[in-house]
Amino acid sequence: MTSWESAENILCIRLDTIGDVLMTTPAIRAVKLSHPRRRITLLTSSAGTAVASLVPEIDEVIVYDAPWLKATAPRLNSIPEYEMAQYLRSLKFDGAVIFTVYSQNPLPSAFVCYLADIPLRLAHCHENPYQLLTDWVKDPEPENFVRHEVQRQLDLVGTIGCNTDEKRLSLHVPEKALAVVDDILQKLGIDQQRPLVVVHPGATAASRRYPPEKFALVVRTLVMEMGMQVIFTGTESEQELVAEIQRMIIAADAIANLTDNLSAKSASFHSLVGCLKLSELAALLQLSSLLISNNTGPVHIAAAVGTPVVDLYALTNPQHTPWSIPHRVLFHDVPCKYCYKSICPEGHHQCLDLVTPESVVNAACELLGVCGAKLRLKR
Template identity: 60%
Template sequence: MTAGWSEARRVLCVRLDALGDILMTTPAIRALKESATGRRVTLLTSPSGAAIASLVPEIDDAMVYEAPWMKATPPRQDSRHEQAIIERLRESRFDAAAIFTVYSQNPLPAALLCHLAGIPRRLAHCRENPYQLLTDWVPETEPAAIVRHEVQRQLDLVGAVGCRTSNPGMSLRVDPAASQRVSRMLSRAGVAAGSRFVVVHPGASAPSRRYPARGFAAAARSLALDLDCRVVLTGSEGEVPLVEEIRGAMGAPSLSLAGRLLLPELVALIDLAPLLVSNNTGPAHIAAAVGTPVVDLYALTNPQHTPWRVRSRVLFHDVPCRYCYKSTCPAGHHECLTRVPPSAIVEAARELLESDAQAEPAAMPPMLASRPPPALLPMDSLRGGHA
């Protein structure tokens, strides 16, 4: 293991985005945890990240921080939050920090935060020379030279300092009490234990990642009438109108749990379900983490977030404008999703429900590659040079 990391007992993991990003980082967190006896891992994350962190066994503690360089953070007028989190990090006396980002994010604001907090070892991918902000710099080669799955990207990052795991699966604990509560909800609605039902999650935070409601309604109708599945729809409280629109248009019985589930209950529901049909959003990654097959309606905003190591079908229509990295379709047509017919969803569901064999996607996003990860650069020899 790289010098300084083998002795690190208190490690800070910085992952400031959403639930699915946290889950895709859990194999790397496991690698950090397993690489030294008695190591304690704390996650610095967003509110939604902290909500899922309590269900990840490898995470000992979580600190909530809404970073001003993250898109979802509400505007604020001063730096009191930054001063407070720096002080809290300093008081925690971390030995090392691993900063996890997608390749379109800049790690340097988080690196500066950790530097100001006095954390002696700081690891991240970075496109430009970070000089003193990172002690362990893995040069950013994505997307020009390679695009890896997000899970593999973060495993490669911690692997650069010698932290590895024999288990690359995502980590998520299903709460037994939540599972019992969900089972009772389903039973009261006439969904008996062991019966065939499909969870449909039609929402997503970004409009560019939302399959049309009319398409969900048509697919849900066929799931109910042609495949004889009970359809259970989920969503946040704010997505209740979307769910009700779909239920009203599908012309078949369904159950809505939108706005009714706490996060541990959503995890338990997906764990109990034979199948999830979802946009590419948090529940799709929950399904991958608990091993539930998933039909993933995959908007081509970016290529590296497909379901990880789970039976799945990834559905999309290839378009010249793929990998736009936008929250709203910049071309205005949204054809990477709108041209996926509901019948394709139903056929994918049928294959996953009726076969225990590994079901490969009809086509995977074409940019993903498998090449050797970039090497860690020795910072001491680079600080006097140029990027």
């Protein structure tokens, strides 16, 4: 009979996106290191697979966009679930660990694993799963308490004897990506003796976006008044957002009659929106002094490479703050917090809108003072 102690071929399931996969990596490490011959396959979404390839503890990745995940688009041509179960059966896994946030139901994933004849199946679950899980951890969240997402998953695998003292997020930045970004920074004229701040103003959920006009005030202050260098990042679809922020910065200086300084100072903020692969974004964050971002994937990439973060934290979920790095989490407390909504149900966005640009600048300066102002060329 298979036991977790002897299981060597393990399927880990995390069907969410980049940040969720990264916050699961300490638990995956604990599973991997608990057996000398253990092999880890991650079943994850199309979005999650981009970062999974950079995680050393993961041996193989299977892409699966599950229809029971919120971010999955309606299917046109897809592999039915029974075909996925047949494929997983062919890989002869000894056990499956299903990682979820407490608002997700693990039972669809458990059922696929059951159909795949995976003998050991572990997950948090609120309701009795009966035969779908061989190892059921009754979910205590949110009724009894709420944990950080990283700790939640570490606690889950701890129930089967998988533990680790190394609880950092796991991500390896390829040397090729570092070289590419090094070259980009040189061509942009980045001065290694001055702070380099990455600003990521986008987010998939509207409820997690700090207002662009306030991002503009933050960046203008950092560049024009404090002599810092700023690089904007984002996806292709966020190019107009960043262009709008840049126009606001330039307009503010024109109004303030600072146009004489503008030509020199404007060279200190640049956009790499839509220009970087994920590995290159990780390299940029590793080479930077600080990240200022909405609470989205780059926050967790920065945490994984050890770069401090100012996290503009919409109070949609309390579990996803930066893990194990110097950081400042900025928000305005509101009665409607922890709504778990992608669109503000109250329509006022006050948990972010009432965060002042001054507080963001002050948080950035505090972290740069603690962590050093020079560009950190880590290898």
